[in-house]
Amino acid sequence: MNDARSKLFVLDTNVILHDSGCLRKFAEHDVAVPITVLEELDQFKRGNEDIHFQAREFLRRLDALTGDVLSREGSPLGDGLGSIRVVLGRTSAPLLDDAFLQDTPDHRILRTTLALQAEEAPRQVVLVSKDTNLRMKAKSLGINAQDYKSDKVQGFDKLYSGRRVIEGLASETIDHLYANGGVLPADLLPLPQKPVANENFVLRNGSKSALATYRRSDDAFHRVEKLTCYGITPRNAEQSFALKALMDDSIRLVTLAGSAGTGKTLLALAAALECRQKYRQIMLARPVVPLSNRDLGFLPGDIADKLDPYMQPLYDNLTVIRHQCGDDTQAAQRINDMRESEKLVITPLAYIRGRSLQRMFFIVDEAQNLTPHEVKTIITRAGEGTKIVFTGDVAQIDQPYLDALSNGLSYLIHRMTGQPLYAHVTLEKGERSELADLASALL
Numbered sequence: 001m002n003d004a005r006s007k008l009f010v011l012d013t014n015v016i017l018h019d020s021g022c023l024r025k026f027a028e029h030d031v032a033v034p035i036t037v038l039e040e041l042d043q044f045k046r047g048n049e050d051i052h053f054q055a056r057e058f059l060r061r062l063d064a065l066t067g068d069v070l071s072r073e074g075s076p077l078g079d080g081l082g083s084i085r086v087v088l089g090r091t092s093a094p095l096l097d098d099a100f101l102q103d104t105p106d107h108r109i110l111r112t113t114l115a116l117q118a119e120e121a122p123r124q125v126v127l128v129s130k131d132t133n134l135r136m137k138a139k140s141l142g143i144n145a146q147d148y149k150s151d152k153v154q155g156f157d158k159l160y161s162g163r164r165v166i167e168g169l170a171s172e173t174i175d176h177l178y179a180n181g182g183v184l185p186a187d188l189l190p191l192p193q194k195p196v197a198n199e200n201f202v203l204r205n206g207s208k209s210a211l212a213t214y215r216r217s218d219d220a221f222h223r224v225e226k227l228t229c230y231g232i233t234p235r236n237a238e239q240s241f242a243l244k245a246l247m248d249d250s251i252r253l254v255t256l257a258g259s260a261g262t263g264k265t266l267l268a269l270a271a272a273l274e275c276r277q278k279y280r281q282i283m284l285a286r287p288v289v290p291l292s293n294r295d296l297g298f299l300p301g302d303i304a305d306k307l308d309p310y311m312q313p314l315y316d317n318l319t320v321i322r323h324q325c326g327d328d329t330q331a332a333q334r335i336n337d338m339r340e341s342e343k344l345v346i347t348p349l350a351y352i353r354g355r356s357l358q359r360m361f362f363i364v365d366e367a368q369n370l371t372p373h374e375v376k377t378i379i380t381r382a383g384e385g386t387k388i389v390f391t392g393d394v395a396q397i398d399q400p401y402l403d404a405l406s407n408g409l410s411y412l413i414h415r416m417t418g419q420p421l422y423a424h425v426t427l428e429k430g431e432r433s434e435l436a437d438l439a440s441a442l443l
Contacts, residue, residue: 006123008120010032010128013040014401019054022150028080028082031083033062034109036105036109048350054373067083069084095141096110099141106131106137113138114141125144126145127143127144128145131400147406149406153410162425169189174209177223182225184221197214197418198213198215198422211240211241217420224240227240227243230271231321232324235263246267247275252387253419255425256392257409257424257425260396261433261437262429265391272361273338276343278361281345282363283345284314286349287374358385360386361386364391365392367392368410372411390409
């Protein structure tokens with residue numbers, strides 16, 4: 001007899017496709033997998049995308065269990081964990097049949113959950129799904145439904161911005177930063193909260209101000225000067241911080257977050273071109289996320305033609321840099337030469353699976369559309385001498401089962417903050433045009 005204080009979590013398919021290791025994320029509580037979920041997973045066994053990997057890995061883990069997963073007791077998951085069982089279809093659910101006429105996988109999952117809820121009472125049964133619509137349907141039927149929260153960050157309002165503003169400093173403190181080679185020992189700038197590695201600061205006192213970055217290696221603040229990279233000059237403090245991190249060889253992982261027009265991708269690309277001689281290749285990639293019904297299969301042409309519309313924002317940033325340098329200059333011609341020799345490559349993110357990235361400057365655009373597992377897969381492919389930059393806007397997500405707290409970019413920022421090899425900057429001010437800023441503010 002199960003302890004009524006322990007819960008029974010019923011998994012939706014999208015939870016497994018998001019995290020194949022989800023079975024061990026429910027502590028001492030038990031897990032139930034409707035047979036419909038296994039039927040849906042069967043459609044994802046073959047393929048090279050992350051969801052196909054997750055489906056295969058989950059099925060392997062399920063097959064490796066020693067207990068009887070079809071029994072009511074299920075198979076134990078290990079010390080301190082509950083058990084897992086596969087639940088066959090249930091037919092009797094008048095409440096659901098009256099509400100929904102169609103027989104769909106989602107409705108079969110709801111039918112199974114309703115049956116378990118009746119069988120297990122007074123034990124609490126919870127449906128776990130990343131599908132907002134399914135959760136709403138479940139709640140309308142009296143089912144307790146929750147999102148999968150295992151890899152969500154603590155809270156969007158607490159997401160590390162990479163920047164702090166310190167007001168009212170003594171003039172001598174800022175003067176010391178300028179007079180001593182741009183270095184200010186940390187004990188001369190007491191802060192209410194200890195700085196983390198590579199955190200950026202705007203230091204102000206009346207008319208005086210300075211930009212600085214904290215380095216853990218010598219426990220000191222280093223002045224940030226305005227850099228120009230391949231014709232691109234920062235227009236605000238955040239862009240100066242971003243270029244400093246992008247050009248710093250000791251920082252191997254950088255994340256840039258911000259809304260459209262803040263210059264995330266442009267700065268990353270300009271920095272990559274500026275330090276091109278240090279790297280074997282510059283690679284720009286972004287996930288292919290079709291909008292509306294314009295899926296790849298409906299676009300004309302071969303695979304290159306189909307992918308070009310999704311890569312166009314990267315080409316646009318290259319064009320901006322070429323215009324900034326001057327179309328007839330040697331710098332602009334060098335960009336063309338680098339593309340022809342594949343020193344500079346633009347590619348869909350799915351094409352890097354299985355590769356080892358050696359001495360690359362690797363820019364991943366639209367990283368908010370990646371899952372935490374996909375971000376981990378990319379970073380773990382970094383070889384010696386590789387620098388990886390993730391850019392994205394956590395408020396503009398195109399994947400149906402990700403949100404501001406569960407996407408890979410937010411997860412990466414939350415987990416990496418304070419690591420000496422990592423730097424993050426949130427870009428807040430739009431610099432695309434006055435019209436674009438006005439639209440962002442009013443529309």
